[in-house]
Amino acid sequence: MQCRAGRTIAEKILGAHAGRELGAGEFAIVSVDQLLGTDGSAPMAIDLFARMGFEEVFEASRIAFSCDHYAPASSARIAALHEKMRDFAQSRGITLFRVGEGIGHQRMVEEGRVRPGTIVAGADSHCVTYGALNAFGIGIGASDLAAAMATGKLWLKVPQTLRIILKGRLDPPAQAKDVVLELLRRLRADGADYLALEFSGEGVLTLSIEERIVIANMATEAGAKAALFACDEATREFLDGLGIRDCAPIEPDPQAHYVDSLTIDLSEVTSRLEHVDFFRNRDSQIV
DSSP states (O other): OOOOSBOOHHHHHHHHHHTSOOOTTOEEEEEOSEEEEETTTHHHHHHHHHHTTOOSOSOGGGEEEEOOSSOSOOSHHHHHHHHHHHHHHHHHTOEEEOTTSOOHHHHHHHTTOOOTTOEEEESSGGGGGGGGGTOEEEEOOHHHHHHHHHHSEEEEEOOEEEEEEEESOOOTTOOHHHHHHHHHHHHOTTTTTTEEEEEESGGGGGSOHHHHHHHHHHGGGGTOSEEEEOOOHHHHHHHHHTTOOOOOOOOOOTTBOOSEEEEEEGGGOOOHHHHHHHHHHHHSSOO
16 A cells, blocks of 8 residues: 555545554455345345354344335245344344335434444445445445354455545536436446545535435446545534434545546536426427
């Protein structure tokens, strides 16, 4: 690792959870604050948990399962997978978000399991969502989930960071999804492979937490390992509404190193609805 004058949000969070300073490219074992398993991954993780010889989880209050991918169960096989999750969760005191109780990522946020400066991992690529609240949200595989449920730790490579500078303000009907679609248009499907996206600029201040959640959630479509926003007044107000006040926000250092920067002017982002209206008016149907 090269010596650098400053560190990014991702490097700081991972370093704090590894117990030492870290830079992009280094490998580290980090402690995790929260874990999520869905019905698309938890059943396999439960089987692997047993095959690895584990019996007890490291801390039940830091693990949640969510039945949200195959809900309601479409077959007896899927129903059996849900039952496996229920039995495992009940026997070990793990929180289970049942069918109809909402999408797991949203529940993780609403339950106060996602806080600034934490690492929240889950066997689902859209765990990058949690970066909206200044957390390092990361998607992992079922085997990693199984090991983390037992040890509370993950092994990973510290990603380089691509800075996304937002300026201006969205002009309705443009919405947050239009922002990330513009980002994907520029980066393409692999433009952020194993990179942490760090959103900054005065444009961020104009976005609500819900809008940031949308943007962070879809960053995985460009291959991003994480998508992080700094903690600001909007973040603190959102967390305060959940009764959360004990958190440790992380900001990048002034001289943090970025692999590159990309600027998006929110005022120039157009709504995809406008294109839909164009085709509807032209052909009397959506194409």
